[in-house]
Amino acid sequence: MPTTLASIHRFPLKSARGEELDRAVVEPWGLAGDRRWMLVDPEGSALTARELHALLLLEPDLTATGLRVRAPGRPPLEVATPDPAQQVPVRLWHSELTAAAAGRGSDDWFSDVLGRPVRLVHLDDPTRRPTSPDFGESDDRVSLADGYPLLVATEASLAALNDVVLERSQGAHAPLPMTRFRPNVVVSGTEPWVEDDWRRVRIGDAVFRAVKGCARCVITTLDPDTATGGKEPIASLARIRRWDGATWFGVNLVPDLLGGEPVTIRAGDEVEVLEQVPAGGGPIRPVR
Template sequence: MRLSALYRYPLKSSLGEPLQRAELDALGLVGDRRWMAVDAESGRFLTQRLLPQMTQLCARWQGSERLLLSAPGLESLSVAVPDETASLRRVIIWRDTLQVPDAGDAAAAWLSDLLGRPCRLVYVPEARARQVNTHYAEPGEKVAFPDGYPLMVIGQASLDDLSRRVGRPLEMLRFRPNLVVEGSEPYAEDSWKRIRIGGQTFRVAKGCSRCIITSMDPRTGERSADREPLTTLKTYRERDGEVYFGQNLIHGGSGVLEVGMDVEVLE
């Protein structure tokens, strides 16, 4: 088995970015989901579930200190990583509430124009990151702005099998993984407990429950009229009212990943 693809998402629910090489830090892939759009009044996080136009939002790092925002019809905007203590904003992501730096009025105006509602752009430094669910993680293991876990893996064979069942090819980016593994059997990742990629080890925390975002074309934001692939997934991947596809991972520390690295199941 080998690592066949790497993806990061600099701004939560924006366009994915394919990488050939990525570093790991305490929160996952360096630069992954460190930024997030939130409702200006409530501070609640915003995603494609509510705002399909976020599929057109491209956020790309410029070095390690700035983020470039771009979208069709708007002039690009470069945003500096905000100071860790200035202009803290209360934000809500699922059950977590935290105080994080706000990226300023220019970024807020740009995002509000794109999304058609008052919103703010926020950033999470490592010191203000969230604790991963301690049912699956150790105290002190943190996550930035993913839904719950630092990393997520999908086997390419699992997507191929799902595409066959649906009857048309499906894009991997519908499922927004960080890591894609080639050479395993379909859904082999369901049984993994620990894996090694290159010199890095990862614990498999739990299956990844899926939502309506998987039924949206990642290029256009259009929802499938037949609600695929959720409709098909529900026929064989539903458990306790949730539909699962892919596995959430917790990594063992800093390091480097590169496409092509060997993947070994340790447990």
């Protein structure tokens, strides 16, 4: 079975629902349009589904002029891409940068939907945010993803995890969908967990560095259709994928684009591992 790109996923608004694409443009900081919008609290700190589970129920779409967002039982919100001159300070994990404020109308809509004061911001210039120097290069950049431009997962690893979930529950727990893990690219035609060993991989015409495994958080325990919580997949990952006090699923990628020029990838593209390390070490924690 050939190794191919099974699906592509973009998340226009951080922590909200994603969309599956037939093709996507890879930019130095991630997929075009991926996680360029974000909600922050009144002090400018990022808000995610970790603390606001209802974010998972919001359905964002990019439009020609900005962003459209749907919420259960609400009329949709249309937001124009804000003026880049209207910058406000924001904080996302260890990153402190600025983003463009979307304005009072969108802030009020989101605050009403989520039941607390929030502001909507747009990252007009992703070159403002470097990746962690512990795992990336000095000129690596990322949009508003947690840490790195893209996340890859494999269908085989999800199937192996679901075998453990079903065994633990004695068949009572439904198989977990890939949407629990919010990857940008999903690869088919591999053995389970081989992505741990990747260091450079080509997807279509785009080449990526695999820089760090992805330690999983409480968001994966939330049903993406209802935002209700449970114990899986963390409980099963803790049995088979626990290292350094964390549980791991998926690998973070950084594009290595020739001259920084964007490249289009398409579902069905060939995936080729260009460099890997011997198997058995677990996920990348760091690579150097």
